[in-house]
Amino acid sequence: MVRFLMNNEPVEIQVRDPNMTVLAFLRERMKKTGTKEGCAAGDCGACTVVVGSLSNDNQDISYHTVNSCIALMSALHGKQLITVEDLTRGNKLHPVQSALVEHHGSQCGFCTPGFVMSAFSLYHSTTKPRREDVVNALSGNLCRCTGYRPIIDATLQACEHPKTDQFDDNKTSTIRALIALNEERENAVEPCLHMPENRKALRDFIQCYPDAPLVAGSTDLALEITQQHRRFSRLISVAQVRELKRVERTTKLLTLGAALPITKAMGEITRDYPTLRELFTRFASLPVRNQATLGGNVANASPIGDAPPLLLALDANLRLDDGDTVRSVRARDFFTGYRATLLKKNEWIDAIELPLPRSNQRLAAYKVSKRMEDDISAVCAVFNAIIENHTVIELKAGFGGVAATPAICQQLESSIAGCDWRDKATLEAGKAVLENAFTPIDDVRASANYRKQLVVNLWHRFWLEHQCEEKITTRVVQHA
Numbered sequence: 381m382v383r384f385l386m387n388n389e390p391v392e393i394q395v396r397d398p399n400m401t402v403l404a405f406l407r408e409r410m411k412k413t414g415t416k417e418g419c420a421a422g423d424c425g426a427c428t429v430v431v432g433s434l435s436n437d438n439q440d441i442s443y444h445t446v447n448s449c450i451a452l453m454s455a456l457h458g459k460q461l462i463t464v465e466d467l468t469r470g471n472k473l474h475p476v477q478s479a480l481v482e483h484h485g486s487q488c489g490f491c492t493p494g495f496v497m498s499a500f501s502l503y504h505s506t507t508k509p510r511r512e513d514v515v516n517a518l519s520g521n522l523c524r525c526t527g528y529r530p531i532i533d534a535t536l537q538a539c540e541h542p543k544t545d546q547f548d549d550n551k552t553s554t555i556r557a558l559i560a561l562n563e564e565r566e567n568a569v570e571p572c573l574h575m576p577e578n579r580k581a582l583r584d585f586i587q588c589y590p591d592a593p594l595v596a597g598s599t600d601l602a603l604e605i606t607q608q609h610r611r612f613s614r615l616i617s618v619a620q621v622r623e624l625k626r627v628e629r630t631t632k633l634l635t636l637g638a639a640l641p642i643t644k645a646m647g648e649i650t651r652d653y654p655t656l657r658e659l660f661t662r663f664a665s666l667p668v669r670n671q672a673t674l675g676g677n678v679a680n681a682s683p684i685g686d687a688p689p690l691l692l693a694l695d696a697n698l699r700l701d702d703g704d705t706v707r708s709v710r711a712r713d714f715f716t717g718y719r720a721t722l723l724k725k726n727e728w729i730d731a732i733e734l735p736l737p738r739s740n741q742r743l744a745a746y747k748v749s750k751r752m753e754d755d756i757s758a759v760c761a762v763f764n765a766i767i768e769n770h771t772v773i774e775l776k777a778g779f780g781g782v783a784a785t786p787a788i789c790q791q792l793e794s795s796i797a798g799c800d801w802r803d804k805a806t807l808e809a810g811k812a813v814l815e816n817a818f819t820p821i822d823d824v825r826a827s828a829n830y831r832k833q834l835v836v837n838l839w840h841r842f843w844l845e846h847q848c849e850e851k852i853t854t855r856v857v858q859h860a
């Protein structure tokens with residue numbers, strides 16, 4: 381039974397079809413048609429809804445946007461679902477809606493409910509947003525007719541001077557209702573969409589249903605349902621498993637549970653590597669990042685995923701678990717072929733272990749894509765060098781978009797180690813290696829030649845940008 385609040389009403393839904401998206405539930409089952417369907421692929425934002433979650437101390441609610449077209453019902457378990465219909469109070473528009481009217485922020489109106497929900501989420505997340513915060517909040521919403529300036533202006537104005545709304549007024553009772561829902565959460569009662577809450581329960585489901593795919597944020601898996609019309613007869617969600625949402629820090633290591641959403645993982649990683657923020661804010665859009673998990677990004681082994689090149693360059697470890705034993709493998713050994721990994725059938729990714737910054741470290745992540753917001757990489761390159769007294773002690777690099785798997789270039793790493801970083805010959809040696817290191821493919825994102833050239837140029841950029849700096853820098857994401 382999936383239990384959640386529809387606005388303020390507790391509901392229990394027996395999910396008989398694990399393929400049902402939140403959008404289908406809203407529009408087809410509840411006949412709530414304010415939430416629109418545009419692309420059904422997480423790209424346009426017409427289907428944006430807001431999900432409210434209890435804070436860890438049960439004292440507050442945080443609101444985040446989700447693309448309902450690629451969210452499965454498990455995403456709602458123990459949460460509050462807010463749709464555009466819930467924003468008006470009687471006949472009175474919500475302040476974000478009034479601001480859109482005042483700024484002429486809507487024409488045909490198809491995108492408007494999605495923009496309203498993204499603006500509403502920001503309204504409740506920050507008091508003094510900067511324009512770039514607004515752009516980030518709206519990064520998953522496309523409008524084909526109005527133009528973005530009036531929408532951005534409206535959102536900025538509404539969020540700069542937030543007034544108390546019904547969600548603030550009802551907060552205490554909503555928190556109480558969410559606590560009650562979460563106390564009643566059960567394992568194993570759904571017939572075909574299983575939501576185990578701990579490691580042992582996950583192991584039992586996998587043993588019982590070895591052919592059932594795992595799902596986390598469903599931002600990849602749901603595309604198989606909505607774009608390829610695949611029907612799953614059973615799914616096992618890892619998103620509720622407590623152990624998979626942990627964050628642990630030692631002096632040397634940051635351990636991130638695999639089911640942490642990218643937004644949360646990004647918050648943790650950028651505490652230690654602040655300028656990696658640019659890479660993560662270029663990862664999809666805010667609603668996708670709120671839903672997608674770090675573990676899902678690694679497990680799907682896409683050659684154009686953005687986390688794998690970073691994990692390769694940092695020489696991160698992955699903890700793989702079968703419920704009885706955990707083994708640790710280097711991210712560098714994990715990707716074995718096109719979308720193939722070391723994961724055994726009964727295993728899952730438990731956590732990702734990232735080394736914390738070292739002295740004299742220079743780290744840079746470069747993502748090149750056709751669009752700035754919400755676009756997959758044509759090439760992603762991450763370089764990580766330890767340089768002491770101008771000598772390269774160690775270089776590690778990770779690349780996406782250049783091979784069938786996320787890739788490393790051992791020849792680059794071994795030929796640069798020991799070199800004088802200031803010496804132009806070091807730059808040229810790297811260029812010579814990288815010119816012939818990969819045989820990428822031509823596709824809609826970039827030609828093979830363009831990708832090959834990019835790898836060389838990004839190395840050149842890394843070398844140039846890190847000539848003068850003595851200390852760690854983590855910088856710069858590029859836009860094609």
Ligand SMILES: Cc1cc2nc3c(=O)[nH]c(=O)nc-3n(C[C@H](O)[C@H](O)[C@H](O)COP(=O)(O)OP(=O)(O)OC[C@H]3O[C@@H](n4cnc5c(N)ncnc54)[C@H](O)[C@@H]3O)c2cc1C
Pocket residue numbers: 421422423450593594595596597598599600601602618638639642662663664665668671672673674675676677678679680684685686687723727728729730754755756757
């Ligand atoms: C509009 C859009 C834009 C996107 N942009 C980007 C982008 O810019 N950069 C980028 O890298 N990606 C992007 N993606 C891809 C996607 O968001 C990521 O790959 C995401 O991190 C996948 O995580 P998930 O939790 O949604 O995975 P899911 O879809 O739930 O699962 C994906 C796969 O991983 C497996 N899996 C999930 N968790 C585990 C686990 N713990 N152990 C073992 N297997 C597991 C599942 O079985 C499934 O095979 C985008 C997707 C969309 C829809």
Ligand code: FES
Pocket residue numbers: 416417418419420421422423424425426427428447448449450
């Ligand atoms: S319908 Fe386009 S993002 Fe969901």
Ligand code: FES
Pocket residue numbers: 485486487488489490491492522523524525526
């Ligand atoms: S107002 Fe028409 S798509 Fe935005």
